[in-house]
Amino acid sequence: MKLALALLAAMPLLAQTAAQQAAQPPAAPASDPAASPTPSAEPWITGSIDLGYRFTSTGGDNDVYRSVVNLGQGPRLLGLDFTIVDPKKRLFDHLDVRANNWGGDPYNTLHLNASKKGMYDFNFDYRDIAYFNLLPSFADPLLGTGLVLDEDSYFSRRRMSDFQLDLFPGHRIIPYLAYGRDSGQGTGITTFESDVNQYPVAAHMFDKTDNYRGGVRLEFNRWHITLEQGGTTLRDDQQAYDSTVNYGNNYQPYFGQTLDLNNLAQSYGIRGSSIYSRGLFTANPFSWLDVSGQFLYSIPNTSVNYTQLDSGNLVLQQAILFYTGEQALGFAVGKQPHTTGSLGFELRPVKRVRVIESWMTDRMHTSAAGLFTDMILQPLSAVQTTPTTLDSLLAVNYNQEQVDVLLDVTHKLTLRGGYRYVWGDAQTGAALVAGPGQESSELRQQVGLAGANFRATQKLSLNVDFEDASTSHAYFRTSLYNYQKMRARARYQIASTLALQASFSLLNNQNPTPGINYNFLSRQNSLSAAWTPSKRVSILGEYTRSTMRSNINYLDPEFLTPELSLYRDNAHNASALVDLALPGYAKLVPRLSFGGSLFISSGSRPTTYYQPLARLSIPLHKGLVWKSEYRYYGYDETFYAYEGFRAHLLQTGVTISR
Amino acid sequence: MFSNRLAALALLCWPLGAQTPAPVTPVPVAPAQAATAPSYVGSETCQPCHEDIYNAFQKSPHKLVDTQKRRGWEAKACESCHGPGSKHAGSGDKADIVNPARLAPAEADRDCLKCHLNQPTHIGRIQSGHARNEVSCTACHSVHRNGPNGLVARKIAAVNELCASCHTAVWAEFQRPYKHRLPEGAMSCVDCHNPHGSILRASAQAYAANEPGCFKCHGNLRGPFTFEHAPVRLEGCAACHEPHGSANPRMLARAEVRYLCLECHANLPTAPGAIKNPPALGGVPPAFHDLFSPQFQNCTVCHMKVHGSYVNQDLLR
Numbered sequence: 001m002k003l004a005l006a007l008l009a010a011m012p013l014l015a016q017t018a019a020q021q022a023a024q025p026p027a028a029p030a031s032d033p034a035a036s037p038t039p040s041a042e043p044w045i046t047g048s049i050d051l052g053y054r055f056t057s058t059g060g061d062n063d064v065y066r067s068v069v070n071l072g073q074g075p076r077l078l079g080l081d082f083t084i085v086d087p088k089k090r091l092f093d094h095l096d097v098r099a100n101n102w103g104g105d106p107y108n109t110l111h112l113n114a115s116k117k118g119m120y121d122f123n124f125d126y127r128d129i130a131y132f133n134l135l136p137s138f139a140d141p142l143l144g145t146g147l148v149l150d151e152d153s154y155f156s157r158r159r160m161s162d163f164q165l166d167l168f169p170g171h172r173i174i175p176y177l178a179y180g181r182d183s184g185q186g187t188g189i190t191t192f193e194s195d196v197n198q199y200p201v202a203a204h205m206f207d208k209t210d211n212y213r214g215g216v217r218l219e220f221n222r223w224h225i226t227l228e229q230g231g232t233t234l235r236d237d238q239q240a241y242d243s244t245v246n247y248g249n250n251y252q253p254y255f256g257q258t259l260d261l262n263n264l265a266q267s268y269g270i271r272g273s274s275i276y277s278r279g280l281f282t283a284n285p286f287s288w289l290d291v292s293g294q295f296l297y298s299i300p301n302t303s304v305n306y307t308q309l310d311s312g313n314l315v316l317q318q319a320i321l322f323y324t325g326e327q328a329l330g331f332a333v334g335k336q337p338h339t340t341g342s343l344g345f346e347l348r349p350v351k352r353v354r355v356i357e358s359w360m361t362d363r364m365h366t367s368a369a370g371l372f373t374d375m376i377l378q379p380l381s382a383v384q385t386t387p388t389t390l391d392s393l394l395a396v397n398y399n400q401e402q403v404d405v406l407l408d409v410t411h412k413l414t415l416r417g418g419y420r421y422v423w424g425d426a427q428t429g430a431a432l433v434a435g436p437g438q439e440s441s442e443l444r445q446q447v448g449l450a451g452a453n454f455r456a457t458q459k460l461s462l463n464v465d466f467e468d469a470s471t472s473h474a475y476f477r478t479s480l481y482n483y484q485k486m487r488a489r490a491r492y493q494i495a496s497t498l499a500l501q502a503s504f505s506l507l508n509n510q511n512p513t514p515g516i517n518y519n520f521l522s523r524q525n526s527l528s529a530a531w532t533p534s535k536r537v538s539i540l541g542e543y544t545r546s547t548m549r550s551n552i553n554y555l556d557p558e559f560l561t562p563e564l565s566l567y568r569d570n571a572h573n574a575s576a577l578v579d580l581a582l583p584g585y586a587k588l589v590p591r592l593s594f595g596g597s598l599f600i601s602s603g604s605r606p607t608t609y610y611q612p613l614a615r616l617s618i619p620l621h622k623g624l625v626w627k628s629e630y631r632y633y634g635y636d637e638t639f640y641a642y643e644g645f646r647a648h649l650l651q652t653g654v655t656i657s658r
Numbered sequence: 659m660f661s662n663r664l665a666a667l668a669l670l671c672w673p674l675g676a677q678t679p680a681p682v683t684p685v686p687v688a689p690a691q692a693a694t695a696p697s698y699v700g701s702e703t704c705q706p707c708h709e710d711i712y713n714a715f716q717k718s719p720h721k722l723v724d725t726q727k728r729r730g731w732e733a734k735a736c737e738s739c740h741g742p743g744s745k746h747a748g749s750g751d752k753a754d755i756v757n758p759a760r761l762a763p764a765e766a767d768r769d770c771l772k773c774h775l776n777q778p779t780h781i782g783r784i785q786s787g788h789a790r791n792e793v794s795c796t797a798c799h800s801v802h803r804n805g806p807n808g809l810v811a812r813k814i815a816a817v818n819e820l821c822a823s824c825h826t827a828v829w830a831e832f833q834r835p836y837k838h839r840l841p842e843g844a845m846s847c848v849d850c851h852n853p854h855g856s857i858l859r860a861s862a863q864a865y866a867a868n869e870p871g872c873f874k875c876h877g878n879l880r881g882p883f884t885f886e887h888a889p890v891r892l893e894g895c896a897a898c899h900e901p902h903g904s905a906n907p908r909m910l911a912r913a914e915v916r917y918l919c920l921e922c923h924a925n926l927p928t929a930p931g932a933i934k935n936p937p938a939l940g941g942v943p944p945a946f947h948d949l950f951s952p953q954f955q956n957c958t959v960c961h962m963k964v965h966g967s968y969v970n971q972d973l974l975r
Binding site for chain 2: 067068081096098100101106107109111117127129133135137138139141142143144151152158160171180182184190191192193198205207208209211217219220221222223224226228230232234236249250266268270272274276277278280281282283284290292293294296297298300301302304306308330332334335336338339340342344345346354356358360362364366368369370372390392394396402404406408411412414416426428429439440441451453455458463465474475476477478479489501503505515516524525526528542544546552553554555556557558559560565567569571573575597598599601604605607609611635
């Protein structure tokens, strides 16, 4: 078998060599195709470095400012961008490096690309993003009493690295290797839930996912195959702890006793891995037929060790049993085989007609099992141990078939019509339903598709896209059911200095099932303009008006009485940027830009968010520019006025370029 | 076992490779047609009139069309897209040359796909919204672009600007307070979407073969969990989050968490087998949760493992 596979792997190499030889024309001109395209007079390095200092002044709620903006004060490497072209092409032909926002900003990025023609292409991408999330209004049941316990808040950093190396041993066969790491680490405040009461406690999170993959692309004139094999490993450690007297969210006496938590040590040790495979192909066996397909398979699995030790004055609500300590141990494993396949083709039977057919299936079956043991420690009493088996299932089968016919009515007008059928089923262990049964649901949806693309002139085009769906079964009450979706976009280049674009989108969904009566309507209208009235002035402007209306019936959980959930979001969003070239000297032209964006919404969460800005760049010398930028952030919420903030940011520095 | 299947797949596809024809070569002009039909004149003929483009092209990745023999357009890269140029070279009339920018998008794309069709980036092309709506390759790619960074925007800000030039309403969502950090330059649209198309909805990027691209950065939420929260798997993160931006904290789709939960979890409990096909998933038994009490107004205070739990079926820990 190994010999056969080795032979199979070697065959493309042989075929490739033959194809290359066949492709050579009998007499090529004497020019040197490998000659450097870079004239020797050009510098070997070009690029720029942007250094500066940011001053900040904030008022209002600083925690919300950090949750929304989080730009701090201090010196910064705002940007670095350079390209090295090696005229001798030793290790690389060219090397590009881009870096942004280093030196304390919450969003650090770095990208490196190196390549050598006919040898390799290497890409490295790194991001370090700080997430700060502390919103007093989000999860603080005691907020009304003036107590802010900052529950469900966190401060963490996520670091993501990606390496990919593509090799070019030949023109047809491209092996590649890639590695990616995504890790997060931070602290926060989470809730330890015990019957009747919840206790805000400190938390520490660390998780890391490594992703290894390798594959080969076989690219021929009439077909292509990509085969990839990969795997991931996961480590996720979470801890929650507390060693103070904690009265939690419910500080009212319960049956005459005050509940508290004195000590907590809770930890999750989660380990996971996954093997995955990808097989992709495209082919055009005939000039009138393109075919493509893919087969994707993954099987992630996890295992968890859970330990919990807590003490205090706690209660088991069902038995109204007060206890002083608890020890819980849990172990579980889960796996999720997941298979996806698709097949599609584009058929061009006659010149003006294209038929696009696609089919896909997605099948995911999750199963998990484990054991959870809970030991209740009571004063002057025996230990009460409750073992519970953990067992669950989630099976999802999703299928979709779609056909579109595109007709070029004229050179300027293309009409499209189509049909999509979506069907599937899902089963889940009825975790939240009484008893050990299962819930199941089906999906049956028929969608009519239509569209038009009208290119009246090169300066005027219009695109319309419409879907109308009828559904007999949906997975959830809130899923799309009977809906109409429409998008329209028009572009008009009025003059060489003025271009307009308008777009409109609509989603209207109804689920008339008694007890649900879901009505959802979302509209977005936007208009943008780019105007360059003179060589020294350019103006960009955009305005978007969006509205969303959602009505759905639900049951009050306590008495199961029907209620209506209303959600409204009506927003105006505008942004503009005016760029002025100021009178210069010795070909050095200072520039002034100003504008910004505003967001004003009303409805269920009325909010205003202003972000005006102004920039001034003054060239001091060839390759040296002094830049300054002022930004203002103003955030206000009508219902949570205490969360508003205002921030002035002034950033100044120099850009050195070559 | 699986590797055997792949081997078999490769074997099945081999005949296609065997029938791979020689690369597209310019068709020789028959003598009878020579008087009227234009012929190929080579890229250097284009240089005197189109010097800027010619010079820029020397550093473009497309330059290899001029230099690679196997593609069959050696020294004729300009004409590989614009067609034979002898007539235009003689007359200087733009009507005498093919200008892909003036063609219908599908026609222009055929030009690009002559070389680029059989590449992995085009796996999902025919299913993509861009293809169905006839967004041409040249809407994003500048064919003559100078410089080593390719034919399309690479810098994060430039990518976002390019996408936002059409998707203005989507970009407006990123001006809301709670959003993914695109305007700040931490991410770009193509981190989440594949503009060429994808097997996932909204051309979303896939991760680890067929997982939603969200898990590339949020790997700790990937699971599988012992107790899954079904919407995460069935409808994706967008069941609860507005990934482009929202006025609601955590990019949630509702202003208050309880409504987000209760809109789904409002089915009456169904006894096993009582109803063959209940109307939807998400049934809940009655719970003594007084929604007037602040304690119960944010479900995630107690049901904190809302993305899935490893040890608790009620997602409490």
